[in-house]
Amino acid sequence: MRKIGLLITVLLCPALFSLGTAPVYKADVIIYGGTAAAIVAAVQVHNMGRSVIVVSPDKHIGGLSSGGLGFTDTGNKSVIGGLARDFYHRVWLHYQQPAAWNWQKPAEYGNKGQGTPAMDGAARTMWIFEPHVAEQVMEDYVRENNIRIYREEWLNREQGVTKKNGKIQAITTLSGHTYSGKMFIDATYEGDLMAAAGVSYTVGREANATYGETWNGVQTGVLHHGHYFKQPISPYRIAGDATSGLLPRVSGEDPGEKGAADHKIQAYCFRMCLTDNPANRVPFPRPAGYDATQYELLGRVLDSGWNEVFNKFDLIPNHKTDVNNHGPFSTDNIGMNYDYPEGSYARRKEIIQEHETYQQGLLYFLANDPRVPAAIQSRMKTWGLSADEFTDNKNWPHQLYIREARRMKGVFVMTEQTVLGKSVVPQSIGMGSYTLDAHNAQRYVKKDGFVQNEGDIGVDIKAPYQVAYGAILPQQQECSNLLVPVCLSASHIAYGSIRMEPVFMILGQSAATAAVLAITTNKAVQEVDYEKLKAQLLKDQQHLEAGK
Template sequence: MKSNHKYLFGATTFLGLLFILFIFQGCKNQPAHTFEADVVIYGGTSAAVIAAVEVAQSGKSVIVVSPDIHLGGLTAGGLGWTDTGKKETIGGLARNFYHRVYNHYQQDEAWKWMQKEEYGNTGQGTPAIDGDMRTMWIFEPHIAEQVFEELIQENNIELYRDEWLDRKNGVKKTDGKITSITTLSGKTFQGKMFMDATYEGDLLASAGVSYHVGREGTNVYGEEWNGVQTGVYHHRHHFKVLAQPIDPYWEPGNPVSGLLPRISPDPPGEKGEGDNRIQAYCFRVCMTNHPENRIPFPKPEGYDSTQYELLVRIFDAGWREWFGKFDAIPNRKTDTNNHGPFSSDNIGMNYDYPEASYERRREIIKEHETYQKGLLWFVANDKRVPEDIQTEMKKWGLPKDEFTDNGHWPHQIYVREARRMIGKFVMTENELLKRTPTPQSVGMGSYTIDSHNVQRYVDENGHVHNEGDIGVSLPGPYEIAYGALVPKKEECQNLLVPVCASASHIAFGSIRMEPVFMILGQSAAVAACMAIDKNSAVQDVEYEKLKKRLLHKGQVLTLENIIQ
């Protein structure tokens, strides 16, 4: 009897080992770190989240592969003073996002640091709280992130954070289609359709899709406002606002003494010619003047007061617009943007960012952080700052309840432009200014053509200037072509690009607004699902059917169906 038990035990163990070996062999055939969905979205921006929601609500499986830990990009990263343009052009899931923000601020408990009645309700051309349309366009960063997280949870979206595309070997293509992407952690994501929803365009570049970095010459697309724009002074971010010119040298009038920091020694280039320069980056810093929620501006490691010598000369020339873009958001906070000849825009320090390695990008971001933190510290503490400005500045600081895991500093730098795809159709200023028609609209933009400065240089008279700041009003809302979201068919047949869309530098100056990214994210997702249903290339999606579906989902495609 005893020996039979031994036999049974041995046989069972043998069969168990065989089963384990069988399972192990199966695992070898199917890697443990491979994931699959109908649509794979790379990015953690507002466009990425909205696109994922659309895919899920369309009945398809979706995976979001986000290099970011925090979702929402700039919308949740400090840009709470939304660049709406004409609000009636914002429909679909983008409008739903702003409706959810509205619902939050209808609650009394949402107003922790001020009474709702105290809030001025000022927005960009529209009330911040729009009761008629039940939307709110101005908000705190953590509330925007909260809404994005709710959208992910409500729609059961599979999300992988802190996953960085292997840009060298991570994109596999077969017969003109992406079959999988692999991240640096070793995870592989397979899909029928892919979307690049990053600010940088890393997936499109790694997939071999054509793109451009920098400003095209005016002759490339027959534009007026592209390329070098010396002698153009829009907005108030230039030195012509001052009563006197500013000398750029350490010893005024003596070039041998050397240039002050952050002034380029290079000539600006010929007007209208293209170059590799891109719009300046900055952080959209959230500040507060509420004593109970305020942390004094920190003095950054590596602080160097000499970096702000140019600002001292600007103050000495009588400039007093320092607080011009402390735009009010709820609870006594700001969305603080660049303003004036020398401000948070770190001009000329980002040219290599779009195509830089991840390590180099982190260095650039850190340099921008040190520069901008140092700037805030300088204005609040350096004795050379005018007393009235410094006294007021000391009332401000970083809010305790924002960006709590990042030293209360925004987790997203403002990448105003990086790569821009050269796709099936290229949007230019000619479409935005209604000189030429736009085919196959999948959304609308309406914000002013707005490019920030790209360089700071010395003119022939020995005076310092900024160059590249362009603000051109539009005749009205404009359409954005479906062809601007898809590559040329011969380059890739299953990729859509709603953020680094196909546009010239100057056209992108308007398209680059966060509500537009959300609009294009949803439209791209609808097209991706249709391409799956028809087993077709994204370039072959039937536009009339796409248009019908987008309109059904509340998207605004033309002036005729604009939301009233």
């Protein structure tokens, strides 16, 4: 009877090819990652009639889109097409239901977005939303398309990629499960599959001289966005006494020569969903290991008269916020993420926990420390975590904002010139439109003995720009059946514009389309006929050039 039962299981589950203790699952396309780009890519493969498996290291899908970033970085929304636009349309449909407004009437919501109304009735899209709504849309995609998804499956980064003749044959996770496919897509924020497959990449900032750029490399003295110290603030434990040692979260290292390369990366943070609705509010917890001295520098900033604590409490529906970094000492945990891109899973977990402790401590400090001005503290006490968000994680976001990690060195490198429209982009597969936007990479002591942040860049672009097909392709000799739509080939500062969730979804769909065409024509991804790719993308309502 056991043999008959086992035979029935195999017949019912044709993707399971091993009868041993280490299962092997097979599909035409294997997608590694649980981001919005990963789910959109899976839907596109399914829509084109091919089998697909999503191997997600995450339990929750949707990445930052469902992890707290509800105040969408749209840029020019007219160039957001395809399944990305469908996502925001589905969000709009959700908020057409009266039941969606359980804490607030629609008319009470301010309808403010980033350069666009939050709810665009004419286009039937909504760009501002609660985290759980985005996650539900992602889960709907999985359910409606019968996407096979294996969650909390972590790639074995040391021995988990099997290659033959420059092609990935299969990937194996730490659980021992193996996933075999014809094409692979790395849709993670970290680029772990790309790196494990032997594809070239970089971490950190290139020198301006590398690609003839202006805004790459070390940017000492460049003060954008207001995320810098506007008043002279001493970085020493005893103000003005250099012999007393530095305060926490200030580097004693030389910041480097302006325009020079380094291995520093822009800061990470959690995008927090807070509420001022008492019926849905959870008081800010005092995190384990809380140390008020970690926020001494913030105390001095407040003493100087700075009063912009609430400037990035961006409103989303139902009396909630998407809170982002703002000011010289805020939610960005500057300089504490350098190990993350290349770190082991254990080291990354430590970094994520340190960011959580830091950010929860920051909230607790502002709401409870006696040195915080009374007006700020009393207002802070009206806010708390949203009880109906991230319910299985103590109402804390499940996704750290990995603004940048590895970046592939691919067939084509997107640079400042391509984003600013100063050079031609070949073979467009989608468009971006956000400003050149990088967060601070370090906090250092200037020669005059005062503290300053470095690395925050905000440069407007004049028009939407195209993203090249070659930017998601590895060099063919390194791997001929892998596409990388998230950790794509771009300079640090170009990536600062490209790294927006709508663009990742756009590129995820385009990568999936190319993967299917490569299978259909039995070609390397680098040899896909671009005209056929373009035709399919246009058919699927991707925007490949402005106005079209």
